[in-house]
Amino acid sequence: MPKPVLFTVDDDPEVLRAVERDLRSRYADRYRVMRANSASAALSTLRELKARNNPVALLLADQRMPQMDGVGFLLQAMEIHPDAKRALLTAYADTTAAIDAINEARIHYYLMKPWDPPEEKLYPVIDDLLGDWTSTFRAPYEGIRVLGTRWSNRSYELRDFLARNQIPYQWIDIEIAQSDPEVRGLVSSLGPEAETLPLILFPDGTRLAEPPLPAVADKVGLRTHAQTNFYDLAIVGGGPAGLAAAVYGASEGLRTVMIEREAPGGQAGLSSRIENYLGFPSGLSGSDLARRAVAQARRFGVEILAPQRVVGIRVDGPYRFLKLADGAEISCNALLLAMGVQWRTLDVPGIDRLQGAGVYYGGGTSEAIACRGETVYIIGGANSAGQAAMHFSKYAEKVVMLVRGASLASTMSHYLIEQVEKTPNIEVWTKSSLSGVKGETRLTGIAVRCETDGTTKEFPASSLFIFIGAEPRTEWLGDLIERDNRGFILSGPDLLRDGKRPASWTLDRDPSLLETNVPGVFVVGDVRHGSVKRVASGVGEGAVVVQFMHQYLGKIQ
Ligand SMILES: Cc1cc2nc3c(=O)[nH]c(=O)nc-3n(C[C@H](O)[C@H](O)[C@H](O)COP(=O)(O)OP(=O)(O)OC[C@H]3O[C@@H](n4cnc5c(N)ncnc54)[C@H](O)[C@@H]3O)c2cc1C
Numbered sequence: 001m002p003k004p005v006l007f008t009v010d011d012d013p014e015v016l017r018a019v020e021r022d023l024r025s026r027y028a029d030r031y032r033v034m035r036a037n038s039a040s041a042a043l044s045t046l047r048e049l050k051a052r053n054n055p056v057a058l059l060l061a062d063q064r065m066p067q068m069d070g071v072g073f074l075l076q077a078m079e080i081h082p083d084a085k086r087a088l089l090t091a092y093a094d095t096t097a098a099i100d101a102i103n104e105a106r107i108h109y110y111l112m113k114p115w116d117p118p119e120e121k122l123y124p125v126i127d128d129l130l131g132d133w134t135s136t137f138r139a140p141y142e143g144i145r146v147l148g149t150r151w152s153n154r155s156y157e158l159r160d161f162l163a164r165n166q167i168p169y170q171w172i173d174i175e176i177a178q179s180d181p182e183v184r185g186l187v188s189s190l191g192p193e194a195e196t197l198p199l200i201l202f203p204d205g206t207r208l209a210e211p212p213l214p215a216v217a218d219k220v221g222l223r224t225h226a227q228t229n230f231y232d233l234a235i236v237g238g239g240p241a242g243l244a245a246a247v248y249g250a251s252e253g254l255r256t257v258m259i260e261r262e263a264p265g266g267q268a269g270l271s272s273r274i275e276n277y278l279g280f281p282s283g284l285s286g287s288d289l290a291r292r293a294v295a296q297a298r299r300f301g302v303e304i305l306a307p308q309r310v311v312g313i314r315v316d317g318p319y320r321f322l323k324l325a326d327g328a329e330i331s332c333n334a335l336l337l338a339m340g341v342q343w344r345t346l347d348v349p350g351i352d353r354l355q356g357a358g359v360y361y362g363g364g365t366s367e368a369i370a371c372r373g374e375t376v377y378i379i380g381g382a383n384s385a386g387q388a389a390m391h392f393s394k395y396a397e398k399v400v401m402l403v404r405g406a407s408l409a410s411t412m413s414h415y416l417i418e419q420v421e422k423t424p425n426i427e428v429w430t431k432s433s434l435s436g437v438k439g440e441t442r443l444t445g446i447a448v449r450c451e452t453d454g455t456t457k458e459f460p461a462s463s464l465f466i467f468i469g470a471e472p473r474t475e476w477l478g479d480l481i482e483r484d485n486r487g488f489i490l491s492g493p494d495l496l497r498d499g500k501r502p503a504s505w506t507l508d509r510d511p512s513l514l515e516t517n518v519p520g521v522f523v524v525g526d527v528r529h530g531s532v533k534r535v536a537s538g539v540g541e542g543a544v545v546v547q548f549m550h551q552y553l554g555k556i557q
Pocket of ligand 1: 237238239259262264266268269270272273274275309311338341342362383384385473525527532533535536
């Protein structure tokens with residue numbers, strides 16, 4: 001933590017130097033002594049200190065200053081640093097005026113000039129004030145702070161991005177926190193800057209308003225640009241399947257790069273509790289799994305580019321090229337497609353407008369705390385919806401699951417159904433579907449259609465989480481990579497038709513298991529046609545595919 005500040009302001013340079021000298025000689029080991037020669041200069045420095053979260057313990061101002069007197073200054077400074085102790089330096093002639101102003105500016109003490117000897121006339125007073133200040137002082141948060149409003153999609157995106165990339169931050173909802181004098185001080189010290197939200201405040205004093213995610217990524221040290229333009233193995237997608245392949249590939253000596261559009265962890269990173277992954281008897285959260293896997297991959301030297309999106313692919317002889325969203329191109333010998341699947345969106349009028357402002361697809365687990373005491377609606381009846389219901393039930397007053405089918409039995413694992421049934425604040429409304437949403441700038445209500453009798457009822461609602469299945473996004477592969485009619489990538493034996501290899505296939509062997517119709521381009525995980533959509537199967541495929549890559553690489557080198 002930076003040292004708390006003792007701030008003194010006086011227009012008389014000699015007095016200013018003398019106060020500073022005396023304060024330094026006694027307090028410099030524990031406090032930073034700062035000075036200003038006018039009230040306006042002092043206020044601007046105090047604002048900057050506030051924005052940097054640097055605490056101010058004491059404000060010591062001369063009463064007689066041109067433009068703004070000491071009391072006027074302390075009144076304004078108090079708005080910015082409400083907890084700082086306030087003392088006024090007065091000449092004998094100003095004593096009465098100073099005493100009159102004490103109540104108005106809630107000044108803690110006034111000192112008479114001259115204060116010699118300081119051991120008798122200055123330090124006992126300051127010691128007392130600082131003792132008081134220290135007893136109630138709580139050290140400020142030293143990391144990244146994000147200012148925004150709960151009902152803004154941009155704020156939600158930013159918080160989700162930081163959380164999924166495991167970057168700790170403090171969230172300051174300025175609507176709720178206006179009642180907090182500290183936050184009011186922060187907002188007033190930021191002035192017009194606090195009007196463009198979300199705003200990130202970094203500990204070094206840098207501020208980014210409404211920042212694009214790549215700019216945030218750069219600032220927090222995430223790598224988005226490749227170090228070189230050629231790799232043995234390039235992996236598209238950092239879900240469990242891509243991460244497993246990265247760990248196995250790099251640990252076996254392949255120079256490996258993994259490119260991830262959002263945050264490593266993929267869909268699994270959105271899971272509040274994965275209970276069926278081998279070796280974790282009491283389950284583990286998706287973010288925990290992602291954090292461990294990323295650390296493991298980095299330890300083996302995998303280069304992780306995130307957030308960075310792959311937008312194109314081409315082949316030239318033995319080289320496979322990937323085009324990135326920022327226009328860069330990287331090449332490799334072996335390429336792995338591990339892009340998983342993405343949430344399907346719901347087709348209800350007006351719902352797009354409310355995304356991130358009460359309506360969330362998948363995950364949204366970072367919202368759980370904000371839902372304390374509310375009713376949360378969850379759409380979907382599969383495991384992901386069940387996990388989310390269990391997670392939100394710890395915070396929300398009530399969780400309502402809207403399920404199209406007659407029961408959860410055909411869509412959810414047995415262990416999860418049992419947990420849902422045993423949780424008193426979860427209600428499952430079967431044969432129910434969402435037919436409408438209400439709200440202009442944030443969700444305020446939903447309409448639910450009962451499939452049994454065709455009636456529709458409206459309910460007030462502020463949080464709706466949607467888990468209605470997912471689909472592959474593989475359009476960027478163009479005509480190069482063969483897919484089924486739903487966009488899932490074909491591989492190995494699935495490519496053979498009547499025992500014949502695909503027309504584009506150039507080698508005199510069949511495509512190996514997990515190999516696409518382009519030699520040296522492999523596919524694993526949820527995006528693969530016929531895959532089992534599970535963390536363990538993705539991880540298994542990621543581990544196995546490296547073996548086939550070695551066989552391929554052994555022949556081309
Ligand atoms: C909420 C939830 C809970 C779940 N719970 C469980 C569970 O308890 N047990 C279980 O076994 N399974 C569970 N699953 C399923 C499991 O998470 C998936 O099967 C698994 O994550 C699939 O891994 P993957 O690596 O194939 O794909 P994904 O996890 O989907 O990862 C693919 C990654 O590729 C990235 N990507 C996509 N396109 C591009 C591109 N063009 N450029 C760069 N990157 C790109 C995506 O951003 C994503 O991060 C759950 C899923 C969800 C959503």
